[in-house]
Amino acid sequence: MTKLVITKAQRKLIEREAEVDFPRECCGLLIGHGEQTVVVADVVPTQNQADSEDRFLIDPQVQFDWIRKLRGSDLQLIGHYHSHPNGRRGPSAHDAAMAMDAGQIWLIASMDDSRVGEIQAFVNGPHTGVLLPISIQIK
Numbered sequence: 001m002t003k004l005v006i007t008k009a010q011r012k013l014i015e016r017e018a019e020v021d022f023p024r025e026c027c028g029l030l031i032g033h034g035e036q037t038v039v040v041a042d043v044v045p046t047q048n049q050a051d052s053e054d055r056f057l058i059d060p061q062v063q064f065d066w067i068r069k070l071r072g073s074d075l076q077l078i079g080h081y082h083s084h085p086n087g088r089r090g091p092s093a094h095d096a097a098m099a100m101d102a103g104q105i106w107l108i109a110s111m112d113d114s115r116v117g118e119i120q121a122f123v124n125g126p127h128t129g130v131l132l133p134i135s136i137q138i139k
């Protein structure tokens with residue numbers, strides 16, 4: 001996997017979620033298809049169930065429900081997004097520790113003050129704890 005394709009509207013939705021939830025992290029699921037180039041079909045905001053402000057936790061039940069719902073379709077749960085209200089670029093040490101599903105995409109919206117400054121994409125490598133940067137194409 002080398003590239004993630006998202007639409008302007010999808011990017012805008014993630015930015016809006018990040019800004020509405022500021023100073024907490026926002027999070028949600030990414031639905032899509034493709035192998036080398038992965039195309040996002042849907043961005044699904046979810047509640048952040050983490051107790052602390054600088055963490056995110058997506059309800060596992062919501063993820064299972066989506067996996068079941070998408071079974072037999074061309075689409076899959078390709079990964080998730082979350083924001084970094086503290087502006088940090090790239091995965092935190094905690095993110096890396098949580099990266100356990102090879103091939104899953106991590107989209108991180110880094111904020112400058114209360115606005116999104118940059119969105120970066122990573123893919124969980126074959127080994128736990130490795131998030132490799134991939135490019136984003138905005139259509």
Ligand SMILES: [Zn+2]
Nearest residue numbers: 084091092095
């Ligand atoms: Zn993070």
